[in-house]
Structures are given as structure tokens and as C-alpha cells.
Amino acid sequence: MTLHILNRSAFSSATPDDALRAAVPGDALVLVEDGVYCALDARWCASLPLDVAVYVLSEDLEARGLGARTDARVQTVTVDDFVELTATHSQSISWF
Amino acid sequence: MKYTLIVYGAPYSSQAAHSALRFARALPGLGHTVATVFFYHDGVYNASTLITPPQDEPHLNQAWADLKTTQGCELLVCVAAALKRGVMNDAEARRHGGEVHNLGEPFELTGVGQLLASAQSSDRTVTFAP
Amino acid sequence: MTDKTLILIRHAPHGTSFAREGIEAALVGGAMGMAVDIVFAGDGVFCLLPDQSAGALGQKGTLPMIKALPMYDIETIFVDRVALQQRGLEVSALAVDVIECELASVTASYRQIVSF
Numbered sequence: 001m002t003l004h005i006l007n008r009s010a011f012s013s014a015t016p017d018d019a020l021r022a023a024v025p026g027d028a029l030v031l032v033e034d035g036v037y038c039a040l041d042a043r044w045c046a047s048l049p050l051d052v053a054v055y056v057l058s059e060d061l062e063a064r065g066l067g068a069r070t071d072a073r074v075q076t077v078t079v080d081d082f083v084e085l086t087a088t089h090s091q092s093i094s095w096f
Numbered sequence: 097m098k099y100t101l102i103v104y105g106a107p108y109s110s111q112a113a114h115s116a117l118r119f120a121r122a123l124p125g126l127g128h129t130v131a132t133v134f135f136y137h138d139g140v141y142n143a144s145t146l147i148t149p150p151q152d153e154p155h156l157n158q159a160w161a162d163l164k165t166t167q168g169c170e171l172l173v174c175v176a177a178a179l180k181r182g183v184m185n186d187a188e189a190r191r192h193g194g195e196v197h198n199l200g201e202p203f204e205l206t207g208v209g210q211l212l213a214s215a216q217s218s219d220r221t222v223t224f225a226p
Numbered sequence: 227m228t229d230k231t232l233i234l235i236r237h238a239p240h241g242t243s244f245a246r247e248g249i250e251a252a253l254v255g256g257a258m259g260m261a262v263d264i265v266f267a268g269d270g271v272f273c274l275l276p277d278q279s280a281g282a283l284g285q286k287g288t289l290p291m292i293k294a295l296p297m298y299d300i301e302t303i304f305v306d307r308v309a310l311q312q313r314g315l316e317v318s319a320l321a322v323d324v325i326e327c328e329l330a331s332v333t334a335s336y337r338q339i340v341s342f
Contacts, residue, residue: 221339
């Protein structure tokens, strides 16, 4: 199982689409830094596979004033949760 | 678990260094350790001792040094990536005929092979890019 | 799962140095006898085009390094099939012999993945 770490906005980059295409069932994806803007992108969120868990880092979301604006498919996590996601997945890929 | 963190982002230009530090500081509380932080690409600028942020911004060079003090990790800097960007220690400065240097303890210059060696000897590798 | 390290190149040559520095890491790893494979995906597939040259002021591209990969015992060079298709590129037109793959099926088998 791979943890995909994404720090690009789907509004300005094709990287979020590439990351989704590389995710297989059971993988997880965490949105960090400018990747948190993906959680507002209805087009991108509609393309999320049901068998890939998607998380967004709360600190990065709140710093950008986006606390309550995320898609229902995306689950908010703390830094500690992010660390544990890297531990529970056998490897990570950073998408930038 | 033992972690290697890779940093590609220059300080103050992208969030990469902040994100890596935040991640590294969370590791011990969860029973993990950071064994190595490897600075590559523009991440090598984190090692410059000349970094002088305004007082209301975090001092990233000092924050990395503090991380080594608290967690005992290595702070490795790719020598090829650093030299071409003007980041070097006393020995490299002398070797290239220069009189000034801006890298010293606790950062170490090393070859990029050490990046792969660190990754292979760690349980987890996480990359922080600009 | 293999104990090999996978270098993932997703950036094009010249515009940034990510591809060069990533391929450099693979070459050094190979020269040191480490188990390293490399995969090109996204705009990274542009690193494999045969007619590249140095840029303005002699800025180095990636082609000489790509050609050196097999000499450094990096014999497995993967390229993402969809990335080629999206860019209208044929595997037969690339500068070196590569293995076409689905990116997800390659990455799943490596314990360490370093992306550039």
C-alpha cells in the first residue's frame, strides 16, 4: 500500500490527476501545502476512486482560511495522523 | 520506525522546509525517529549559516540544528548540489581557492549516493519538495 | 516487495534541474553498486527524447546521462505508458531501450521511492 503525498493545486497543475491515476485500491492520498486546494475542486473530487482514502492536513487547510470548505470525500487529519499514515503504508510517493 | 527525510525546497521560498521540520518534530511523540535529513536540489540552501530571517519568522537553519540536538539525526547535504549553488564548508572553499564558507557543524557535506544509502537503511523515506 | 530503490522522474529536462539531479542520483547509486531502478512518468518522459542538446549558455540537458544509465548497471528503465500516449510519443522513438509499464504496478513493488 502506497501513501501518495500531494502538494499541488488541481486548479493549476496536472500533477493531482497524475497522482490519482497512480493510486490503486487500498492506497491513500494526503493533501498537503497547496495540495489542500484540491479538496475544493469539485471536478477533481468527483474523479476520486472510492477505494482510495483521501486526507487533507488540517494545519495547511486552516492556514489558508479553508477550514470548512472541503469536499465530503476528504477527511481532515492532524500532523500526527499524517506521520502515522506514512508508518502504516509501506512506502510513500511525493507528487509535486 | 526509522525515517529518512529528503528536502528539495529552499528556505523561505516554498513550504518544503517548514513541512519537513513539522513532520520531523512529530516523529518522536509517536515512537519514531528521524535518522537522516538529506538536503538536495534547492534544499541545500537550508544549510547556509548566513541565513538571517527577520525576528518574526522561524530561523530554519537554527531549527535544523536544534533538530539534530534533540533527535540526534544526521543533517546531510549533497556536495555537488551545494557547491554549484554556493554552499560549502571550509575545506571545500579552500580546495576551490575561496576564502569564505557558509556551511559547518552540524551540517555535513556528502555524496548523493548517501541519499540512497540512507533511504535503503531506513524503514520509511519521505520527500519534501517545493 | 523488492529492497531496491526506485527513482521516479516526473519533470522535463532544462526547465528545472529535478530530472538531472534525479538521474544523477540513480547513476551514482548504480556506480556504488546499489540496487536502483528508474521510471519516467508525466513530463519526465521528455527526458528520453533522442534529439535533445545543450541549452542556452551550455545548460546541460539529460540525454548524455540517460544514455549512460545502462553503463552504470541501471538496466531497468521503465516508462509510463499513459504518459507517452498523452504526449503522442512512441516507445520506439525514444533514445534508449525502455520497458513500457503502468506506473502503479511498478511503484507498488518498491520499498523506497524517491521522486524528482
